[in-house]
Amino acid sequence: MTGTFVGMPVFPEAAREALADSQLRHNLAHATSTIRAKRAKVVAEVPDWEELRLAGAAVKERALLDLETQLVRLEETLTANGATVHWARDAAEANAIVAGIAKAHAATEVVKVKSMVTQEIGLNEALAEEGIAAWETDLAELIVQLGDDLPSHILVPAIHRNRAEIRDIFRSKMGAAGRPAPDDLTDEPAVLAAAAREHLREKFLRAKVGVSGANFAVAETGTLVVVESEGNGRMCLTLPDVLVSVVGIEKVVARWEDLDPMLRLLPRSSTGERMNPYTSMWSGIAPGDGPQEVHVVLLDNGRTRALADEVGRQALRCIRCSACLNVCPVYERTGGHAYGSVYPGPIGAILNPLLKGVGHDDQIDSLPYASSLCGACFEVCPVRIDIPSVLVDQRAQVVDAHRGGVPKPEAMAMKGAAYVLKRSRRLSALERLTGLGMRFARRFGPTAWTGARDLPDAPGESFRDWWQRTDGGRKDDA
Amino acid sequence: MRVALMVTCINDALYPSTGQAVVRLLRRLGVEVEFPQAQTCCGQPMVNTGYLDEAVPVLRTFVDAFAGYDAVVTPSGSCAGSARHQHSIVAVRSGDEALQEAVAEIAPKVYELSEFLVDVLGVTDVGAYYPHRVTYHPTCHSLRMLGVGDRPQRLLEAVRGIRLVGLPGADECCGFGGTFAVKNADTSIAMGADKARHIRGTGAEIVVAGDNSCLTHIGGVLSRQRSGVRTVHLAEILASTEEVTR
Numbered sequence: 001m002t003g004t005f006v007g008m009p010v011f012p013e014a015a016r017e018a019l020a021d022s023q024l025r026h027n028l029a030h031a032t033s034t035i036r037a038k039r040a041k042v043v044a045e046v047p048d049w050e051e052l053r054l055a056g057a058a059v060k061e062r063a064l065l066d067l068e069t070q071l072v073r074l075e076e077t078l079t080a081n082g083a084t085v086h087w088a089r090d091a092a093e094a095n096a097i098v099a100g101i102a103k104a105h106a107a108t109e110v111v112k113v114k115s116m117v118t119q120e121i122g123l124n125e126a127l128a129e130e131g132i133a134a135w136e137t138d139l140a141e142l143i144v145q146l147g148d149d150l151p152s153h154i155l156v157p158a159i160h161r162n163r164a165e166i167r168d169i170f171r172s173k174m175g176a177a178g179r180p181a182p183d184d185l186t187d188e189p190a191v192l193a194a195a196a197r198e199h200l201r202e203k204f205l206r207a208k209v210g211v212s213g214a215n216f217a218v219a220e221t222g223t224l225v226v227v228e229s230e231g232n233g234r235m236c237l238t239l240p241d242v243l244v245s246v247v248g249i250e251k252v253v254a255r256w257e258d259l260d261p262m263l264r265l266l267p268r269s270s271t272g273e274r275m276n277p278y279t280s281m282w283s284g285i286a287p288g289d290g291p292q293e294v295h296v297v298l299l300d301n302g303r304t305r306a307l308a309d310e311v312g313r314q315a316l317r318c319i320r321c322s323a324c325l326n327v328c329p330v331y332e333r334t335g336g337h338a339y340g341s342v343y344p345g346p347i348g349a350i351l352n353p354l355l356k357g358v359g360h361d362d363q364i365d366s367l368p369y370a371s372s373l374c375g376a377c378f379e380v381c382p383v384r385i386d387i388p389s390v391l392v393d394q395r396a397q398v399v400d401a402h403r404g405g406v407p408k409p410e411a412m413a414m415k416g417a418a419y420v421l422k423r424s425r426r427l428s429a430l431e432r433l434t435g436l437g438m439r440f441a442r443r444f445g446p447t448a449w450t451g452a453r454d455l456p457d458a459p460g461e462s463f464r465d466w467w468q469r470t471d472g473g474r475k476d477d478a
Numbered sequence: 479m480r481v482a483l484m485v486t487c488i489n490d491a492l493y494p495s496t497g498q499a500v501v502r503l504l505r506r507l508g509v510e511v512e513f514p515q516a517q518t519c520c521g522q523p524m525v526n527t528g529y530l531d532e533a534v535p536v537l538r539t540f541v542d543a544f545a546g547y548d549a550v551v552t553p554s555g556s557c558a559g560s561a562r563h564q565h566s567i568v569a570v571r572s573g574d575e576a577l578q579e580a581v582a583e584i585a586p587k588v589y590e591l592s593e594f595l596v597d598v599l600g601v602t603d604v605g606a607y608y609p610h611r612v613t614y615h616p617t618c619h620s621l622r623m624l625g626v627g628d629r630p631q632r633l634l635e636a637v638r639g640i641r642l643v644g645l646p647g648a649d650e651c652c653g654f655g656g657t658f659a660v661k662n663a664d665t666s667i668a669m670g671a672d673k674a675r676h677i678r679g680t681g682a683e684i685v686v687a688g689d690n691s692c693l694t695h696i697g698g699v700l701s702r703q704r705s706g707v708r709t710v711h712l713a714e715i716l717a718s719t720e721e722v723t724r
């Protein structure tokens with residue numbers, strides 16, 4: 001039902017289009033600054049926030065460095081609890097497993113808990129091809145799905161929409177997907193939420209199969225955890241007879257106690273709440289209560305590739321809180337679609353290249369450059385992912401992947417600069433010809449700089465020459 | 479204490495007056511700064527763009543120029559950050575153990591100007607006089623990569639005659655980001671325009687920062703807007719005295 005990110009242009013082009021949309025920029029600036037302020041306030045309340053971040057990073061790091069053991073343990077405990085565990089190497093395998101389970105129950109529709117991983121693998125589209133309708137039940141996901149749109153934020157997928165746009169989507173699209181919106185629908189948030197509730201209730205009560213992801217998977221106890229604000233997830237997790245949970249292998253944590261720092265870090269970082277309103281945990285099957293058939297699909301889809309990347313592997317610590325998106329000055333101006341993935345913003349800029357590898361797709365290769373390296377993302381990340389350092393490392397990987405062929409103008413410029421900068425004599429010779437800064441700017445293309453910025457004038461004399469002429473200012477500085 | 483000035487390639491070529499201000503300022507505070515002639519650049523343009531191999535010869539030049547000094551002071555948060563946090567990455571990749579050792583030796587001795595003044599010299603009042611309305615932009619690398627904190631503000635507050643005005647959204651990136659400014663020019667300019675709007679809103683005559691690269695970008699936007707707001711490096715304000723007011 002929703003579109004896909006396939007064939008997205010490289011970041012600078014997609015960004016240019018987004019920057020021209022002033023409504024979008026207004027919606028984004030308003031939404032991100034509101035949530036930034038909310039987050040900052042609740043984080044400031046925690047005296048040991050820094051220690052909590054370290055604890056959170058350590059929990060994830062421990063599990064990742066011992067991933068094989070933890071996953072085998074998770075499979076054992078889940079199985080002992082009555083769940084069926086499946087392993088999927090990639091999106092196609094995972095989608096086939098979910099479709100197979102739905103078909104085995106003759107289900108023509110499934111209800112979904114908001115989940116990044118099922119979007120990553122394009123589950124809705126894959127199920128649609130099998131004649132199975134997948135209904136998103138999270139309010140923001142519903143807006144995206146009904147609007148035949150793409151998500152643009154991890155937590156608030158419809159952040160690029162304002163409420164007038166949402167009312168229009170509900171009015172024109174709800175009817176075709178189920179219970180239509182009431183005729184007197186206004187753009188009041190409460191009225192919109194009520195319309196969504198009515199629309200969704202019918203689907204919750206009808207569906208035989210629910211599909212979810214998980215925020216955490218505890219190896220020790222075989223417990224999957226979903227945190228949410230609306231409670232729609234809890235409906236999907238308890239009403240249908242069959243539950244399928246698709247879980248990225250990086251979601252595993254070793255012990256029950258490990259949830260302690262994570263469940264404190266996540267809500268404050270993501271929604272700016274002290275505690276998330278709903279925490280659902282399920283450990284296989286409880287006879288007579290909730291789903292009587294539980295399947296867990298453990299998904300790789302590039303995660304072992306990311307794990308093998310010594311600098312980049314820290315990105316697998318990500319708990320998808322979206323704090324880095326909300327503080328990113330690039331995201332704030334371009335929105336999420338420009339990143340060409342369900343994972344936008346700073347984390348998307350590193351995660352997509354890590355999962356898919358660099359050197360074979362210009363769009364992916366453009367992502368590590370979609371940052372000014374200002375470091376705001378690292379500062380807020382609850383699990384201390386040093387996104388700027390990973391970005392720089394990935395830029396090097398992109399450059400290295402393209403070594404050997406016909407060098408790009410940029411590569412020539414860098415080689416030329418390295419030659420000049422090896423010897424101060426060469427540098428001062430170049431400076432005498434023209435200001436080096438100007439030279440750099442012009443080499444990269446004068447329009448890219450001077451389109452909206454003036455260049456400074458080159459001074460008559462470099463510092464180096466001044467130092468020599470005046471003996472470091474000791475002689476008369478005339 | 480032997481102190482070297484790392485003037486940075488941008489300052490050398492485009493802003494010699496910033497380097498001259500550092501020399502004047504430090505000399506006034508009793509520090510005779512040396513200028514190692516062999517220096518060129520910290521290699522940051524290459525490293526941040528992903529050309530790590532190309533940065534190796536530049537790094538060799540850097541360590542040759544600055545080996546043996548007790549302190550290396552630079553009027554650039556971003557170049558100090560490059561020396562302290564990125565040089566080891568380049569050195570490790572080069573496989574050259576001597577280079578790695580040299581980097582490990584020098585890196586902790588590289589100071590951004592405000593750090594050097596406050597932490598090494600222990601001064602916040604440098605005896606400056608600057609009778610203007612000024613707003614301060616803390617550059618991202620000073621703020622986050624180096625963690626200079628409020629040192630620049632403390633130095634500015636001690637300047638006589640100055641009227642410091644707060645900058646809304648001060649810690650938001652100006653959009654320069656080295657080659658980001660050309661590779662993602664549209665986004666960079668959008669960020670720069672918002673920064674310029676905030677600066678103009680303060681009514682300041684002058685915007686000050688500890689990095690001329692960011693100021694080139696901010697100043698380029700302000701100049702195109704015919705705003706009349708000037709950009710001035712922190713060193714030049716701190717070097718100004720009643721006798722020589724710029």
Ligand code: SF4
Binds near residue numbers: 317319324347384
């Ligand atoms: S990278 Fe960090 S800040 Fe960004 S979404 Fe993941 S956990 Fe949150």
